[in-house]
Amino acid sequence: MIVRLPVQWIVAHRVTLIPGDGIGPEVADATVRVLDAAGANVEWERVELTSAIIQAAGEELPPTVIESVERTRVGLKGPVTTPVAGGFQSVNVALRRRLDLFANIRPIRQLPGLKTRYQDVHIDMVLFRENTEDLYSGIEHEVVKDVVTSLKVITRTASTRIARYAFDYTRAQGRKKVIAVHKANIMKLGDGLFLNCCREVAAQYPEIEYKELIVDNASMQMVIRPQQFDVLVMPNLYGDIVSDLAAGLVGGLGIVPGANIGQDHAVFEAVHGSAPDIAGKNLANPTALILSAVSMLEYLGEKQTAQRIRQAVETVYREGKALTGDVGGGAKTTEFTDAVIGALG
Numbered sequence: 001m002i003v004r005l006p007v008q009w010i011v012a013h014r015v016t017l018i019p020g021d022g023i024g025p026e027v028a029d030a031t032v033r034v035l036d037a038a039g040a041n042v043e044w045e046r047v048e049l050t051s052a053i054i055q056a057a058g059e060e061l062p063p064t065v066i067e068s069v070e071r072t073r074v075g076l077k078g079p080v081t082t083p084v085a086g087g088f089q090s091v092n093v094a095l096r097r098r099l100d101l102f103a104n105i106r107p108i109r110q111l112p113g114l115k116t117r118y119q120d121v122h123i124d125m126v127l128f129r130e131n132t133e134d135l136y137s138g139i140e141h142e143v144v145k146d147v148v149t150s151l152k153v154i155t156r157t158a159s160t161r162i163a164r165y166a167f168d169y170t171r172a173q174g175r176k177k178v179i180a181v182h183k184a185n186i187m188k189l190g191d192g193l194f195l196n197c198c199r200e201v202a203a204q205y206p207e208i209e210y211k212e213l214i215v216d217n218a219s220m221q222m223v224i225r226p227q228q229f230d231v232l233v234m235p236n237l238y239g240d241i242v243s244d245l246a247a248g249l250v251g252g253l254g255i256v257p258g259a260n261i262g263q264d265h266a267v268f269e270a271v272h273g274s275a276p277d278i279a280g281k282n283l284a285n286p287t288a289l290i291l292s293a294v295s296m297l298e299y300l301g302e303k304q305t306a307q308r309i310r311q312a313v314e315t316v317y318r319e320g321k322a323l324t325g326d327v328g329g330g331a332k333t334t335e336f337t338d339a340v341i342g343a344l345g
């Protein structure tokens with residue numbers, strides 16, 4: 001006999017909410033409002049993490065943050081400011097490495113009605129960025145005064161893991177082509193190992209077309225003919241740079257979501273940073289974090305709610321009346337959020 005429980009008895013998914021700093025709290029508030037209005041089956045565990053807190057704590061990952069994500073296993077995270085040339089290490093890099101969130105996934109898609117330079121071509125690609133090593137290992141030395149080395153670490157384990165994840169995704173989604181992005185003509189050993197791992201994995205997926213592009217050419221091709229790209233897989237640094245480039249093709253950082261996935265944990269966050277130039281002004285576009293939360297709901301199995309929110313966001317873009325400044329509108333963060341809530345079916 002199947003016993004149907006009343007909706008209120010169904011246990012909610014506990015999710016760690018890390019609003020971050022800069023525009024983080026504004027886009028996080030917007031996202032929470034939308035998910036709450038949609039009746040998402042989520043219970044938030046809010047943890048504060050800002051550059052000021054990190055500086056005061058003297059460590060980039062205060063225990064409250066890590067304990068919460070280890071407990072809930074799922075996080076929704078806003079950006080956190082990282083000091084440039086000195087100061088503490090990036091909290092994002094630390095979190096990804098500590099939880100072994102090895103796959104960084106960034107879908108690059110156009111939004112209906114949004115006018116961009118590329119509105120006449122169909123752009124729909126997914127970037128897979130290795131998230132735990134490469135030049136982001138943070139191993140730097142001043143050998144002697146004014147001579148610094150930064151070590152680029154590439155391992156078979158991490159390269160094979162991200163390649164397999166990208167190919168599995170491609171197969172599961174019925175996509176057709178994977179391109180590995182590299183600079184193995186110069187970094188013959190490091191990027192060479194990454195490429196060899198991609199080739200070995202590709203051989204196990206004969207139905208999927210596999211190609212390789214050097215990162216500089218890949219960047220140029222992306223600007224000239226973005227419609228040729230389907231799935232891309234690359235080491236950490238190229239993934240960081242190419243994903244901002246790709247975001248620029250479809251309307252900018254305000255709209256591109258992201259996910260960091262590991263074996264046991266997942267943290268969903270937008271591609272963009274803390275945008276200090278617009279922080280605290282109610283100008284930030286929360287679309288990227290809202291769509292990151294949509295991916296989170298899909299990951300949690302809440303597919304219907306995810307679909308409703310995605311459709312509401314698309315409706316607001318299609319109507320084009322309540323868009324934020326970065327995508328050519330005049331609406332405030334809160335006005336855009338109200339419009340999305342109003343469009344929830």
Ligand code: NAI
Pocket residue numbers: 023027078079080081082083092253254255269270271272273274275276277278283284285286288326
């Ligand atoms: P950024 O992504 O914060 O901003 C780049 C440009 O895009 C700015 O003009 C900004 O106003 C605009 N922008 C970004 N997000 C937007 C949004 N949602 N709505 C409207 N406009 C938006 O990159 P930037 O300036 O290089 O980095 C600022 C800080 O953020 C740095 O400390 C950096 O380390 C940190 N950062 C943190 C990340 C994270 O926590 N995941 C990711 C990237 C950067």
